Amino acid sequence: MSDETRMSRRRFVQSSALAVAFSLGTSAKTTVATTQEELPGSLEDNPELDSWIVIRDERVTVYTGKVELGQGIKTSLVQISADELDVDVDRIDLITAETERTPDEGYTAGSQSMEDSGTAITYAAAEVRQILLEAAADELDAEADQLSVDDGTVTDGNGNETTYWEIATEEALAGEASADVEPKPADEKEIVGEAMSRIDVPGKVLGEPSYVQDLRDTADVRGGVTIRDLPEEEIDARDEHEAQELLHGRVVRPSGYEAELESVDDEAVLEMEGVREVVRDGNFLGVVAETEWQAIQAREELVDAAEWSVEETLPGRENLWEHLREDEVDETIAEDEGNAEDALEDAAETLEAEYRRPYQMHASIGPSCAVAEIVADDQERELNVWTHSQGVYPLREALIELFEDEQMDDVRCTHLEGSGCYGHNGADDVAGDAALLSDAVDGQPVRVQWMREDEHRWEPYGSAMIMEVQGGLDDDGTIVGWDYDVWSYPHSTRPPGQPLLGGRQRENGIELRENDPIPLPTGGGTRNSIPLYEFENTRVTHHFLPEPDVRVSALRALGGYANVFALESFVDELAAAADADPVEFRLDHLEDERGREVIETAADAADWGDRELDDDQGMGIGFAQYKNLSAYCAVVAEVTVDDDSGEVTVDRAVAADDSGEIVNPDGVRQQIWGGIIQSASWTLYEDVDFDEEGPLDDDWSDYPIMTFPDVPEVEVELVDRPGEPYLGTGETSQGPTAAAIANAVSDAVDARVRQLPITAERVEDAME
Numbered sequence: 001m002s003d004e005t006r007m008s009r010r011r012f013v014q015s016s017a018l019a020v021a022f023s024l025g026t027s028a029k030t031t032v033a034t035t036q037e038e039l040p041g042s043l044e045d046n047p048e049l050d051s052w053i054v055i056r057d058e059r060v061t062v063y064t065g066k067v068e069l070g071q072g073i074k075t076s077l078v079q080i081s082a083d084e085l086d087v088d089v090d091r092i093d094l095i096t097a098e099t100e101r102t103p104d105e106g107y108t109a110g111s112q113s114m115e116d117s118g119t120a121i122t123y124a125a126a127e128v129r130q131i132l133l134e135a136a137a138d139e140l141d142a143e144a145d146q147l148s149v150d151d152g153t154v155t156d157g158n159g160n161e162t163t164y165w166e167i168a169t170e171e172a173l174a175g176e177a178s179a180d181v182e183p184k185p186a187d188e189k190e191i192v193g194e195a196m197s198r199i200d201v202p203g204k205v206l207g208e209p210s211y212v213q214d215l216r217d218t219a220d221v222r223g224g225v226t227i228r229d230l231p232e233e234e235i236d237a238r239d240e241h242e243a244q245e246l247l248h249g250r251v252v253r254p255s256g257y258e259a260e261l262e263s264v265d266d267e268a269v270l271e272m273e274g275v276r277e278v279v280r281d282g283n284f285l286g287v288v289a290e291t292e293w294q295a296i297q298a299r300e301e302l303v304d305a306a307e308w309s310v311e312e313t314l315p316g317r318e319n320l321w322e323h324l325r326e327d328e329v330d331e332t333i334a335e336d337e338g339n340a341e342d343a344l345e346d347a348a349e350t351l352e353a354e355y356r357r358p359y360q361m362h363a364s365i366g367p368s369c370a371v372a373e374i375v376a377d378d379q380e381r382e383l384n385v386w387t388h389s390q391g392v393y394p395l396r397e398a399l400i401e402l403f404e405d406e407q408m409d410d411v412r413c414t415h416l417e418g419s420g421c422y423g424h425n426g427a428d429d430v431a432g433d434a435a436l437l438s439d440a441v442d443g444q445p446v447r448v449q450w451m452r453e454d455e456h457r458w459e460p461y462g463s464a465m466i467m468e469v470q471g472g473l474d475d476d477g478t479i480v481g482w483d484y485d486v487w488s489y490p491h492s493t494r495p496p497g498q499p500l501l502g503g504r505q506r507e508n509g510i511e512l513r514e515n516d517p518i519p520l521p522t523g524g525g526t527r528n529s530i531p532l533y534e535f536e537n538t539r540v541t542h543h544f545l546p547e548p549d550v551r552v553s554a555l556r557a558l559g560g561y562a563n564v565f566a567l568e569s570f571v572d573e574l575a576a577a578a579d580a581d582p583v584e585f586r587l588d589h590l591e592d593e594r595g596r597e598v599i600e601t602a603a604d605a606a607d608w609g610d611r612e613l614d615d616d617q618g619m620g621i622g623f624a625q626y627k628n629l630s631a632y633c634a635v636v637a638e639v640t641v642d643d644d645s646g647e648v649t650v651d652r653a654v655a656a657d658d659s660g661e662i663v664n665p666d667g668v669r670q671q672i673w674g675g676i677i678q679s680a681s682w683t684l685y686e687d688v689d690f691d692e693e694g695p696l697d698d699d700w701s702d703y704p705i706m707t708f709p710d711v712p713e714v715e716v717e718l719v720d721r722p723g724e725p726y727l728g729t730g731e732t733s734q735g736p737t738a739a740a741i742a743n744a745v746s747d748a749v750d751a752r753v754r755q756l757p758i759t760a761e762r763v764e765d766a767m768e
Contacts, residue, residue, distance in 0.1 A: 039179050041119030046103035047176040052124040053081070055168045058152070060085060061093045062121060065105025066113040067390060068096060068200055070420045070674075071730050072667035073113045075198045077121055079663050083191040084125030084183060086149035087164075094199075097392040097415040107391035107494065109423075109554060110522060111630050111728025118663065118726050126183040128173065135167040186661070186722030193722060195666040200417070212388045212416040213369045215447060216292075217246055244373070247276060248292040249437040249448040250299035252285040253458050254505070256693030257551070258311035261285060269301045278302070279440045282507030286433065288441050292449075299451070312692035314549045321356060324466050324487050329543040334520060335530045338537035340470075343481030347472025350481075351577055353570055354468045356755040357562035359461040359550055359688035361697075363705055366419030367450040368426030368459070372434035374443030380409040381443070387431040388418025391494065395428050398495030401510065402432055402503045403439075422556035422678075422730070424494045425459040426450050432500035453698040458501065461688055462555030463489040463548070465525065467566035477578030479589055482535045484567070489548035490515040491524030491558040515546045518558070522627050528560040528735060531567060532625050533589040550690060556678065557734035560626060564735020565683075565742060565756065568622040572743045573752065582621055582743065583608055592625070594658050597719055598634045599623050601656035605717050606636035616641055617651070620743025622736035630728040632658040632719075635676065637712075637740035641748045646763035648745055650680050650712040653737065658719040660727040668729050669716045675733035676714055681706035683738045684757050 039047060042065065046052070054061040062081045068074045074094050082089040095101055097108070105117055129149070136154040137144040139162050147154050152164040186193075204210045254261065264285060266278040274294035279286045287302055289295040315323035344350055371386040383403070389395040392413035399411045418427055434448040450458075465488040472481035499510035518524035526542045555561075575585035583603045590596055603609075603621065613619060618641065623634040638652040653676050662668055685704045689696045697703040738756070746752045751766035 039177055040123050042103060042105045042116040043120045043123060043177050043179065046105070046120070051103040052121060053128055055128070055164055058091070058165050059093055060087055060091050061095060063095050063102040064117045064121065065097050065103045065393070066117045067108045067392075067415045068417050069108060069390065069422060070417075071113070071671055072198050072200075072664060073108075073117070074200055075196055076114065076663040076667055077118060078199060079191045079194075079196055080118055080122050081125050083189050084122060085129050085152075087152045089191065089196070091152065099392050099396050099411070099413045104393045107394060109390055111626060111730040111732065113728070113730075114659075114663070114726035115630075115728055122183045123179050123181070124177060127177060127179070127181045130181045131173055132164055132167060135169075135172050136162050139167060189722075192661070192663050193665070193720065196664050198667070210417060211366065212371070212386055212418050213366045213449060215246075215369075215371050215386065215416070244444050245290075246371070247288050247290060247441060247444050247446045248295040249286055249288045249434065249446045250295045250451065251433050251437075251448065251454070251502070252287075252299055252302045252306055253454055254283055255308040256311055258313050259283075259308040259693070260311070262307045262309055264302065264306045266302065266305060269298050269305065272298050272301065277437075277440050279437060281436070282509060283505040284436065284502050286437050286440075288437050288446055292447070296451075310693065314690060314692050314694065316691045317358075317689055320358070320464055321466060323549070324464060324545065327545050328547070329487065329545050330517070332517070332542050332544065333539065334523075334526045334542050335538055335540035337535075337539075340481050340483045340537045340539035343537035344470055344472040344483060347481055348475045349577055350470060350472045351570070351573055352468070352470040353573060353752075353754055354466060355562070355566035355569060356467075357465045357565065358756060359464045359552070359690070360555060360682050360686045361456065361461050361688055361703065362421050362423055362425040362459055362555060363686070363700070363703060364419045364421050364425055364455065367452060367455045368430040369418065369447070369449040370427070370431040370434040371445055371447045372431065372438040373445035374435075374438050376443055381407050382410040382412065383408055383435055383438075385411070385413045385431050385435060386416050387413055387427060388416055388421075389413065389427045389431060390421070390424070394494060394496055395431060398428065398500050398503075399432065399435055401496060402435065402500055423462070424492065424553035424555075426455055428495050429458070429501040432502040436502050436506075456697045456699060456703060457695045458551070460493060460551045460553030462561075463491055463525065463552045463559070464550075465559060465562045467562060469566060469570045471570060471574050473574060473578055477580055477585075479533070479535050479574060480537060482531060482538045484529060484538075484540045485543060486525055486529050486541070486559070486563065487543040487545065488525030488559055489545045489552045490517070491527075491552070491554060492518060493551075493553040515548075517542065517544045521629055523559065525559040526563075527558045527627055528563040528567070528624055530628060532592060532595060532628055533571070533586070534591050535589070550688070550695065556675075557626070557731040560624070560731065561679065561682070561734040561738060562756070564622065564624040565738035568624070568736065568739030569742050569752070569754065572620065572739075572746065581609070586621070586623060594632050594719075595623065595625060598632045598656040598658050601717050601719060602634035602636050602654055605656065605715060606638075606652075606654035608636060611638075613638070614640070616643055616748060618744040618746065618748025620740045620745070620747055622739025622743065624732070624735050626728065626732040626735075631660070631732040632727075633672070633732040633736050635733060635736040635740040637737065637744045639741060639744040639748055641745060641763060642760070646760035646767070648684055648741070648758055648760070648763060649710070650684070650741060652713045652715075653680070653740070654715045654717070655733055655736075656717040656719060657729065657732065658721065658727070659729040659732075660721050660724040662718060662720045663726070665718055665720075668718055671729045672716045672733045673714050675731065676737045677706060677711055679734045679737035680712065680741060682757065683741050684759070687757055
């Protein structure tokens with residue numbers, strides 16, 4: 001493919017469109033106020049003007065490197081853009097992560113989409129508007145501060161007007177962001193802060209192809225899903241080559257983590273109707289067929305035909321906790337204030353407890369899926385992948401590594417939505433599978449979807465963890481000493497940090513690399529391990545196990561879920577020892593005013609202390625500021641514990657959230673709702689089973705999750721702070737929900753369950 005036919009979006013907008021872009025920084029905490037020395041949000045890393053906003057043909061196209069995961073980010077970014085630019089929301093076309101079109105914002109993770117992309121687009125749009133107003137002032141012979149804008153039409157108050165579309169020029173807006181222009185003050189915003197229906201929902205409700213799993217035809221790839229609403233001229237030349245027949249692939253994974261493929265008799269499979277190719281490369285085994293059903297049938301035959309060695313290298317679930325304690329660890333001190341050891345020795349009363357969180361999985365409703373094709377001519381080969389990865393640029397790097405021993409001149413990754421994940425599931429690996437199978441059939445497009453057992457057994461899980469806590473009280477019931485130890489495996493093995501699964505399983509596969517802990521302030525195993533409360537003597541120690549036996553990576557909230565569960569459960573235990581009300585006890589130890597407000601708001605909304613409960617019911621609270629630097633959340637849970645069986649039912653959850661300035665109140669509420677429900681499922685049901693060979697769970701009968709009849713009533717109170725920085729919301733309710741449920745169970749039965757999930761058997765054991 002020649003350079004002349006490969007015209008990128010950047011080259012196009014430089015030659016024929018108005019482009020405005022700003023790149024924001026990746027600092028952990030974004031501030032609204034900025035200086036000329038630093039650019040806010042993702043502008044710091046992507047300062048080029050044509051990375052973020054394009055104005056042309058009475059439309060505004062906004063680009064983001066973040067992806068829609070069901071968290072509603074697309075809607076919020078449209079609201080921000082429309083409000084700052086003074087255009088109608090219907091004029092905004094939002095393009096999400098694609099390696100050839102959008103800024104590189106890494107992963108959509110850590111609840112940072114609003115802090116990073118939202119902040120960048122806020123400043124980008126504000127600066128674009130100011131530049132356009134100055135251009136309009138020259139045209140209308142007026143002062144820029146005397147002009148007004150309504151849906152892109154600029155007027156001077158004397159009947160004279162022009163439009164963005166008339167005055168926008170390449171020269172006016174070329175260059176990089178300065179961030180000299182402050183966004184609108186809160187009292188001038190008309191769209192930000194108002195509820196807006198999610199823009200991604202109608203297509204899903206109407207059955208339009210909305211997910212990567214929906215793709216059954218290459219016309220879908222190039223048409224309604226990928227480039228919907230884009231100007232025809234902006235469709236990249238590589239989208240225009242003649243579509244080939246879409247084939248379907250399936251992969252047969254080893255019988256266990258360390259199993260080796262000893263033999264496979266594929267003769268019968270190759271004779272099956274529609275089968276195009278059987279691919280064997282070391283332990284990578286797959287099949288390509290003309291239809292999906294043919295691929296599924298062929299895979300089943302391959303499963304029976306493959307002979308694997310048996311390798312027993314894992315401790316098994318029954319030995320997990322001893323193994324976590326005994327395995328080789330890297331020990332670091334995450335926090336050391338005062339002298340916790342002396343304070344505990346001198347305390348009037350001391351308590352200690354151990355809390356446990358098992359391996360838990362994403363268990364996405366839709367199995368991981370991707371489409372890949374290799375476009376080649378006499379000179380170049382290009383890999384195109386459509387994926388629901390949460391990081392198209394990092395995935396691109398991993399795919400380049402996958403093909404490092406053969407010619408691959410370019411790799412392009414385009415994000416399409418997938419079923420909810422919130423972390424690192426099989427989305428990246430299946431993209432590698434699709435690429436390898438496409439390569440085996442001369443580059444024809446191949447759609448690969450994992451089978452349910454692949455998803456459950458081979459996705460990376462959330463790490464098992466042990467949290468050990470010692471706390472001391474003085475004679476007044478004040479916490480004077482706190483010593484916290486946490487054991488955990490890695491909380492991110494995302495590509496390209498680690499190779500794709502298919503790349504590892506090939507002959508002469510890519511070796512695993514050394515895992516490092518995620519450093520604070522965000523942290524992995526240490527996330528939310530440092531109390532936000534004012535304890536004079538605090539020590540936090542991280543025991544990091546760099547070589548996991550079971551495959552692990554990022555699961556929503558990383559270590560924050562388990563750490564908040566342990567920390568807030570132990571605070572309740574100390575409150576009980578001090579004979580103090582749990583809410584008042586927290587407030588007595590907390591100076592952070594925003595934290596205090598969400599605790600008080602949640603308690604008031606839940607009628608804490610005034611609500612009449614039956615003997616088998618309990619009420620508990622959990623609180624955290626996610627990562628100690630993002631959104632604040634407090635959750636109050638009401639539970640019923642069956643007297644005979646010990647089974648726990650969550651009846652009601654009341655949450656209060658402070659996410660800084662709220663763009664879309666409905667979107668924030670939905671994220672808190674979803675987080676509460678998912679966390680309740682983890683807390684009551686979810687526990688990966690595995691033996692010495694590997695995971696054993698094939699589906700939801702083996703790995704139950706919360707179902708609709710068990711979903712509690714959920715209420716969410718929002719603390720809006722107009723003009724304050726956006727704080728990430730997506731993971732903030734995970735930990736507080738677990739702690740609130742655990743504390744409510746303890747309140748109901750006067751006994752403490754310290755190991756997740758809180759099953760009926762564990763409740764009964766605690767009561768004995």
